[in-house]
Amino acid sequence: MPDTYDAIVVGSGISGGWAAKELTEHGLKTIVLEAGRPIDPAVDYVEHVMPFQKRYRGMGNRNQQERYQQVQSQCGACDEYASKFFVNDLDNPYSTPEGKPFSWIRGRQVGGKSIMWGRCVFRWSDLDYEANAKEGVGVDWPIRYKDMAPWWSYVEKFVGVQGRREGLAHLPDGEFLQPWPLNAAEQKARDVLLTKFNGERLVTNMRLAVITENHLGRQKCHLCGNCYRGCVTLSYFSSLNSTLPAAKKTGNLTLRPFSVVHSVIYDPKTKKASGVRVVDGNTKEMFEVKAKVIFVCAAALESTRIMLNSISPEFPTGLGNSSGELGHNLMDHIMGGGATGELPWAKDRREVGRRPDAIYVPRFRNVKTKHPDFQRGYGFEGRAERAGWERGSHMPGFGASFKKSLIGDLGPWEMTFDGFGEMLPRHENYIAIDPHLVDAWGIPALRINCAYSSNELKMQDDMVVTATEMLEAMGATNIRTFKENNAPGLVIHETGTARMGRDPKTSVVNMHNQVWDAPNVFMTDGACMASNANQNPSITYMAMTARAVDYAVGQMKKREL
């Protein structure tokens, strides 16, 4: 392996995969440094493994999880089938203050969390980009919808996004493939709510990075319903299924697994970064890799940790930290507010095929009118479905007719609305290096200090109210509300710890994701977010990464980098 490249990409997940594809397609010799192991889809993908093929039938290896994955197994996807895609908590420690938990869910392997991600993809609008400035929260985004729109289009066309065009100003349409239809119960829900809420609360098809037709060499989805475990037909987007193969095809890609990046090396003579320090994941020996340009795409908190560990006489508190904002303004989303109820219709209809995700209700709070209790808003993910045998443990009775009903009948259509709300950036939510803690590779680990504030908690209260209102408007019965007390982090949309801004005194990266302190270092994952909107964020990281590579390559051609 040579030790000098045109470009280094740290991380091979959603953002790193895009950086690799774009850099290599521009002709740059690029090395991707991935902390975890390689993944072979033919062996490691397990979406068709049946419950009887697992020792605990999918109930999870509880002893193993309690020992090695206490944090990771808080995420539902870290189950008996897919726990191998999540880190070992003992090897990857972090600390939190007493009484202030944070659930840091991580995937360290080629493909990163893009293997298990939720695949919901939404654009932002200027309602989101302008909010900080209008409300005096955090710093103003130096970009707007018009800066991002072409890049969303660019990545959506490659990713393959199914969605329904709705023409909403605050949730712009993208480059959509034909979506799966709503099911009979959801279609009726859409019709009823359109009338009852005057179009304000809209049940629409989930916008999803799962292809409904063959797309760029990948096969259309076969509806097994287990996307988080991999996909042998490559039907959902992941870096492993899509961007990394594209990068490989150029001949310019070197992919090095088991490469745990420790820090970025700063060269005071050139006032740029010269490369990265890497710990070999197996031998634990440290080595250096050099390049002209470095994309730090290890996921928000890992990327920020690398920068905080990048200490030099010029940057004693970490590279990128001249503003003092590196590590601060940590955000996630808030979820777990909503309701479920039984719908009175479509009793003679059922589904064939297991859609991995179903419906979305776009944000309706603080869009046209101001809500008295909180800023910003939330959307609902949801679905209507009928339970099969799974309802048996709670269904009264036993015996032959009980059994026959579980085999030959279905439960009522039940509709769930589960809110996902915006969290505001606050300086006091921050990560820092824990002086007493290192990971299994000897790299200083994080102390995470983060809590939801009253704005988020009031929003969660409102999710319960509005979900119930919608179910009542539909004439639903047996309505059960829920309000979960999750630690932040569990939505796995952690962002903001290297925020983008207009002013080097108050932000970490500029409008091109370029670190103010070292212009050849780019941070394009969730770390750069100046606010978090309420939409699922990954497609935005993809678009920002492609946009930043375009800028970096342009600057290199002009010899500015």
Added chain:
Amino acid sequence: MRRREAVRFLGAALALPFLPSGAEAAIEFGKQLHRRLDDVPFRTLNPDQQRLVTQIAEMIIPETDTPGAKSVKVPQFIDLILTEWSSDDERKAFLDGLKDLDVQAMAMGSPRFVELAETKRGEFLTGLEAKRPQKEGAAHAFARIKSLTVYGYFTSEPVQVDVLKTQMFFNGYDGNVPFTPRV
């Protein structure tokens, strides 16, 4: 597993021109695990408890024109969960609950639950189910057996393959398919 079975099991012939090599490897691996599970002797439930759990499981899901709980080895699954999966407290609550089933059977005129007349056993379990969810005692044990029986039965290979005919490949999604219950 023979390849023909694998194809049928995945429903692959319906939708896809190939059987993914990864899936086949995964199935073979799973079969090995499954064979191991079949060979596991009871490790927590003693013979009396086995008889009791087996009888209740079979009352919940009896053999009809399709297999019952006993023939798809639900009692062995419950023993596995008690032995390897449950916490010490959970295991104790379950086993104490089994004891309580016999204690309460005594009041109905039999030294053991398994020796009650069939109609009496049915009335007894219906009575337990009518109680609020309990954390201990006979009602707790019955609720646990019921939930593990339903889960263990419907996730077993014979039921997944031959009764539910679980499919992994669909040609498309249809959410508006006419449905008439078969009950």
